[in-house]
Amino acid sequence: MELPGKAEANPTKAFFVRMITRDISLADCILDLIDNSVDAAWQLKGAKPSLFSNTTSLSAFHIEISASALKFSIRDNCGGITLDNAAKYAFTFGRDDEMEHDAYSIGVYGIGMKRAIFKLGSVIQIRSTYSVTSRGKSKNESFRVPINVTKWLAAKAWDFDLEADEALPEPGLQISVTRLSESTSRAFGSPEFLRDLRRIIARDYALHLHRGLKISLDGELIKGWNIELRQSKNFLPLRDSYKDEETGVNVEIVAGMAAPPPESSEPDDVKDRDSRSGWYIICNGRIVVAGDKTTVAGWGTPGWPKWHPQYEGFIGLIFFTSEDAQALPLTTTKRSVDSSSGLYQRSMPKMREISKEWIAYTNVRKQFTDKAKALEEEAKPVTLYKISKNAQVIFPKLVGKLKVKPANISYLIEKKRAEKLADAFGDINMTYRDIGLRSFEYAYEEFVGKD
Amino acid sequence: MSSFHVVNYSLRTNKSIQRNLVFEGARILKMNLRLEKLGYIGFGSLWFTDFLTAHKSLGIREMYSMEVDKIGFARAKFNQPFKTVIVQYGSCSELLPNMLAEPAAGKRPWLIWLDYDKGLDEEILDDLRSAIELAPPNSILVVTINCKNLGKPNQRVTRLKTLLGGIVPDELSTDACQDDRIAHTLLDLLSDFLVSVAASSARPGGYLPAFRIAYQDGTPMVTVGGFLPSKQNMAVAAKVISSRSWPARVSKPIVVPPLTLKEAASLQSQLPRGRPLSRRAVRSLGFDLEPDHVRSFEMFYRYYPFYAQISV
Numbered sequence: 001m002e003l004p005g006k007a008e009a010n011p012t013k014a015f016f017v018r019m020i021t022r023d024i025s026l027a028d029c030i031l032d033l034i035d036n037s038v039d040a041a042w043q044l045k046g047a048k049p050s051l052f053s054n055t056t057s058l059s060a061f062h063i064e065i066s067a068s069a070l071k072f073s074i075r076d077n078c079g080g081i082t083l084d085n086a087a088k089y090a091f092t093f094g095r096d097d098e099m100e101h102d103a104y105s106i107g108v109y110g111i112g113m114k115r116a117i118f119k120l121g122s123v124i125q126i127r128s129t130y131s132v133t134s135r136g137k138s139k140n141e142s143f144r145v146p147i148n149v150t151k152w153l154a155a156k157a158w159d160f161d162l163e164a165d166e167a168l169p170e171p172g173l174q175i176s177v178t179r180l181s182e183s184t185s186r187a188f189g190s191p192e193f194l195r196d197l198r199r200i201i202a203r204d205y206a207l208h209l210h211r212g213l214k215i216s217l218d219g220e221l222i223k224g225w226n227i228e229l230r231q232s233k234n235f236l237p238l239r240d241s242y243k244d245e246e247t248g249v250n251v252e253i254v255a256g257m258a259a260p261p262p263e264s265s266e267p268d269d270v271k272d273r274d275s276r277s278g279w280y281i282i283c284n285g286r287i288v289v290a291g292d293k294t295t296v297a298g299w300g301t302p303g304w305p306k307w308h309p310q311y312e313g314f315i316g317l318i319f320f321t322s323e324d325a326q327a328l329p330l331t332t333t334k335r336s337v338d339s340s341s342g343l344y345q346r347s348m349p350k351m352r353e354i355s356k357e358w359i360a361y362t363n364v365r366k367q368f369t370d371k372a373k374a375l376e377e378e379a380k381p382v383t384l385y386k387i388s389k390n391a392q393v394i395f396p397k398l399v400g401k402l403k404v405k406p407a408n409i410s411y412l413i414e415k416k417r418a419e420k421l422a423d424a425f426g427d428i429n430m431t432y433r434d435i436g437l438r439s440f441e442y443a444y445e446e447f448v449g450k451d
Numbered sequence: 452m453s454s455f456h457v458v459n460y461s462l463r464t465n466k467s468i469q470r471n472l473v474f475e476g477a478r479i480l481k482m483n484l485r486l487e488k489l490g491y492i493g494f495g496s497l498w499f500t501d502f503l504t505a506h507k508s509l510g511i512r513e514m515y516s517m518e519v520d521k522i523g524f525a526r527a528k529f530n531q532p533f534k535t536v537i538v539q540y541g542s543c544s545e546l547l548p549n550m551l552a553e554p555a556a557g558k559r560p561w562l563i564w565l566d567y568d569k570g571l572d573e574e575i576l577d578d579l580r581s582a583i584e585l586a587p588p589n590s591i592l593v594v595t596i597n598c599k600n601l602g603k604p605n606q607r608v609t610r611l612k613t614l615l616g617g618i619v620p621d622e623l624s625t626d627a628c629q630d631d632r633i634a635h636t637l638l639d640l641l642s643d644f645l646v647s648v649a650a651s652s653a654r655p656g657g658y659l660p661a662f663r664i665a666y667q668d669g670t671p672m673v674t675v676g677g678f679l680p681s682k683q684n685m686a687v688a689a690k691v692i693s694s695r696s697w698p699a700r701v702s703k704p705i706v707v708p709p710l711t712l713k714e715a716a717s718l719q720s721q722l723p724r725g726r727p728l729s730r731r732a733v734r735s736l737g738f739d740l741e742p743d744h745v746r747s748f749e750m751f752y753r754y755y756p757f758y759a760q761i762s763v
Contacts, residue, residue, distance in 0.1 A: 183653070186650045186653060186657065187650060189646065189650055189657065190646060190647040190650035190651065191618065191643035191646055191647055192616075192617050192618050192643065192644075192647035192650075192651070193647070193650065195617055195618070195620060195621075196617050198621075199617070199621065415573075416572070416574075419572075423600070423602055426603070427602065427603075427606060428600075428601065428602030428603075428606050428610050429602065429606050429609045429610055429613065
């Protein structure tokens with residue numbers, strides 16, 4: 001028998017496309033496309049670290065997204081991809097170690113755009129207009145990349161055709177996708193999906209939107225989340241920074257009380273529950289983990305209690321900033337962190353100590369609720385960008401006469417009746433705890449009289 | 452307390468117009484999409500007004516009525532208008548998923564009209580979710596609720612967010628939940644809820660919003676609904692529903708006041724006409740009406756009930 005010498009191990013295109021699109025959500029794909037635009041804008045502005053001290057404005061840039069059950073498009077004025085970049089790098093699957101990285105970028109793996117368009121649909125058109133300077137004069141050049149995924153999958157070559165194109169109104173990139181996949185089309189037809197997408201963009205690009213970047217979805221500008229922490233003489237948010245010696249990555253932490261803890265910590269007893277509490281992990285300006293209450297940010301790991309609704313109101317943000325995005329603890333989907341990253345592991349004890357301060361406060365608070373509420377009321381919201389340096393988070397030290405021995409009364413009644421009673425008490429959104437207390441006080445006064 | 456203690460369904464003008472619009476929509480869908488075996492699921496109460504129309508106008512045979520009140524159930528069984536109406540005892544949340552899960556039920560499309568006499572609550576949303584997830588292809592889903600039970604105006608945004616979560620736009624204002632505007636807000640939110648549930652439950656044919664009616668029935672009421680087509684019927688259904696002559700999506704609330712037969716007949720004798728009927732024209736007939744009422748009558752006179760329907 002004559003051996004062929006080598007066993008073929010080349011991936012099939014279909015397998016490759018299936019694999020790269022399976023493990024990412026549709027919303028995260030769209031964020032990948034936004035990341036590319038943001039990176040391009042950041043490069044045009046000189047690519048500086050995305051620290052608070054850096055006041056780079058992004059107000060000249062806009063990203064317009066439109067999504068319907070039939071079509072998706074994203075268009076920016078962030079400079080576009082050059083023909084050379086398109087021919088050599090932008091359409092390769094993954095980045096070569098030798099390739100140069102954009103400084104302070106969010107993109108790192110070189111897969112985002114390809115994965116996103118494959119996830120979205122099968123007829124794709126990418127158009128780019130970019131500015132070139134020759135003999136001191138600058139002019140715009142344009143090209144397009146039409147991709148028919150079905151035909152591309154059937155062909156042997158992995159390349160995409162580059163064709164000459166008319167110029168876009170401004171240097172930038174435009175990606176249009178039609179023949180959307182069934183799941184994409186369904187999602188884009190859902191008002192809930194689109195409203196959630198809007199909320200995710202408002203949250204995850206809060207820092208870029210604060211710098212003036214404009215992002216619109218279906219013609220409506222998205223307003224960035226204004227991150228605020230409460231501050232007073234009793235409540236002082238922490239703001240601290242250091243350089244990670246091993247990697248040279250800048251780390252900055254801001255943490256404190258964003259809102260008073262809830263009246264009731266029963267899981268189903270808070271109306272319109274605010275899910276923003278928890279830890280935020282930010283890599284080169286992009287929020288990759290938001291409001292984390294899981295082991296990702298440390299909750300429930302050794303020496304750190306599991307998240308409980310009692311801890312609501314706490315927000316902690318940890319910013320990793322690096323010229324080389326490869327040093328950041330980013331995953332390819334940018335929706336979590338690489339928990340095996342030494343940089344991230346080294347930062348966790350600091351996050352834990354801050355979290356424990358808050359946990360301790362909410363525990364003691366239960367004994368001194370009235371006093372705590374009064375102090376919390378005094379603390380006023382201060383925007384993230386105006387919080388001063390302060391190496392220690394400060395919460396009030398509650399001391400005083402302990403409450404008299406309490407009796408814990410609990411009972412089950414039909415939910416519908418509880419809501420009716422809340423409405424009759426004058427507030428349909430009243431917590432069950434307050435309905436119980438009010439009913440008790442009512443019965444007490446009726447049968448016992450005033451104390 | 453069930454509303455059969457209070458009202459006779461067949462005699463309310465705006466309710467009757469709304470019912471006629473819903474059944475006219477159902478009739479158009481049945482005809483264009485050849486839904487010969489269409490069945491009906493609803494709350495027949497004691498009067499079975501909708502069941503009478505379903506059978507007599509649309510030729511529907513298989514019909515289920517759900518009744519949660521024990522005495523109401525006994526009376527409903529007594530008042531059952533046709534042999535093919537099955538009255539079931541229990542709440543919609545208990546009965547509907549089981550009914551739709553029956554193998555026989557899966558073989559035909561259903562017109563499911565959940566015509567509640569209460570305001571939005573979790574139970575209603577759960578019922579709608581079950582209906583969208585379980586209704587066989589080519590079913591029609593319609594829901595009617597009143598605009599009450601959402602608390603005071605300044606509590607309504609929170610209440611709606613508690614009930615509907617991410618469906619509620621972040622920018623929903625207290626103002627949009629005040630007075631008559633709450634009906635418009637509920638129409639939008641309920642419609643978005645149904646579209647979103649259908650999208651997340653990945654129905655192969657999706658969901659086409661088709662019914663959108665606000666009307667006054669002592670209190671502001673809203674009716675929302677749509678068609679759950681099979682994949683094959685999607686295009687035809689979309690064309691039917693988006694046609695200009697589609698009757699069940701009305702831009703203004705139905706606010707026709709109770710009119711005497713003489714008044715209604717005089718007004719009708721002026722219609723249809725090129726220019727809108729003015730208040731002055733009504734005065735010249737020898738009586739008077741609010742401009743809103745004149746406009747509403749002109750919009751819906753073709754569906755105005757001219758005789759008291761008698762449930763027999």
